Amino acid sequence: MFLDVLSMVVHCAADHDDAYKGALAATCLNLLGSAEWGEVLGNRTNSGYRLESILEFSLKRLASSEAALEVLNGLVAFARTKECSYSDRDAIKDAISPFLRHIPRRALDAIYVPGEEAHYHQMSPVIGRPYSDRKETALSVVPVDVLIDWCNTSPSDRYVFAARSCKLFDTRSRASEEHANIDSVDDSELVISEAALAVLANAPDKKTVIECYLMRFTPSGWSGSLAEILKKRIPLLDALNLGNAEELKPLLATARASLERRIAAEELREDEEERERTGSFE
Template structure:
């Protein structure tokens, strides 16, 4: 009830006739114990609503704030560290610039750490607030508080045993170990050997092992830490989601590329492991820019081996951010490797997985395969352009084109024009039509209200193709928008002049194709679309009436 009233206090204070009753109620609530939620509520009003207070209301509020202000260590910890919205009291009197707020937050964290150091000398107080520390509304203040405790507590092992007992009595989804991470981080600063011994036992403990990785990253990340982490994943001692903690804050910097490789391969072997493995490897690559060239070369070998072994059928891009992580790994590996054989294996595995009826594969094809078309264009074209079981090339199209995008974003757009034409000339009767259906369609002028024009790639494909009618038949449907606002017929009509830009050299054969088929086909589409729009407009009008 105290917490609920604290949340509602700011709104209630705005009702002037209730202010005296709120003061009386606060007095009643604080007769037996402090009320940190109420104190923070007064601080928030002073911070955000001060200008709206009458002189009388302001004086009442200032007097109430002083009465509710914490008067002992436990009350101060609850108000400044554990209560929801605990930063409010730090912001009073501070201007609203980001730099100013950042400085205040830093001071607040420092003060929270000092409170932790003070609390470390009172074992009864510490034991009393452990249930509150473990509540899921933890923050970086509770982490700083925990770090202060870890630096100063006389018996950290005994404290961790008490915390373990509390965790064992708690619902798993109702606790947060953020303050406990802070305790281990502070403890590690003063006695890393003792923390290492604790982590050795925690790995085998039925309670601590569930949260082992987030605890380990607060300790020393040395060879002992690597051995523990590898055992945690290989022997199934910690759930795979815990290993996402390795992808934050450069925690794996002390590990060699070889050690990283062993970890990501072991993680990827677990159910839902590929998501975590790509997340970790992506962060390692991001941090590799500050490593030496030998490390980056070793990391390249790790990535190539990892990508070769990845079961792409099980990779699921629905898990947040995985498509980005996969792209980071592919870009790093493909931009640096000179092994055509390794790239062929990886590419064929991806293509085969896309053709697998049992695939769990939701990746954006152009994004996933785009790196192969960028760095190994001829190889990518050959790998993707294979007939389906029934002899069509529908999957070859689906793998490289996003049909929902304007102009159909495509991985083939990454292929240099001269290479694309060279590839088409190997089998011109069928490849030119495939290229026309998958190449970059539009150039967009960012300096001219994003005006579109036909890409030079389309112009050159039409000029070089032996069957110009077949190429034109692929281009025409792509000029029709899949998504639009306003009149679709008008948009198509505005694109009619683009047909003339397909023939800058005034080639007579191309001109005949445009006149005989393309122009007429677009006009048919415009007429059909206008009839549809009229029917819809009439139906909407009748419905309104």
């Protein structure tokens, strides 16, 4: 109810002047800064959408304010608690996006915690699952130049985080469009995103980056033949060979061989399942 009322007030602010909108933005941030997130989100399906719209309105006007940072830190802290449900995490992923658009460096600093275990237990709950095929994490909205500059502060660990979490796929026809929904696009239309290519080009450990991408090539859910889906993704490996770089050729050859083995195993599994289905009707 709290988010419903607040989002309605924000929606109606279009009829008011800039002074009113600025004061309303400050009020929104102050209210959210003291929010009990478990109660505010309440496992409601529209919480993320409403919270994102409120924060987008507020951060356009007061992105660098202390109140904005207090809301950001509060959301991140709540996402890492046991009280935060899976639906709450979906809402928080939506809510983090305006921060990553308007104050990306500060948001990345608030989200990031070094260490392998930290990635899964402290960062994924905030930005979303990193290995979820086309379902990008909240980092998909971070400008590429900002992401690379942020990674260069500590290249050895931040580029690995970026490889696991950056926008991985675009489409041939919509690669230049922001926030494009690519869920319904055929796999043959997928291309490697500008962000993913930039991360690979600048990362000191390109082997680990390619391994991260390869893990993300496999869908988390699919219909039809997984082997056929993966076959359509093999050409994407060619895009990772930046300028036909010699250092990448053995890495990509190994990645291709790994993907081809996975395809062969899936074809065997699918054939076996088909024989079992056919046999059951005889």
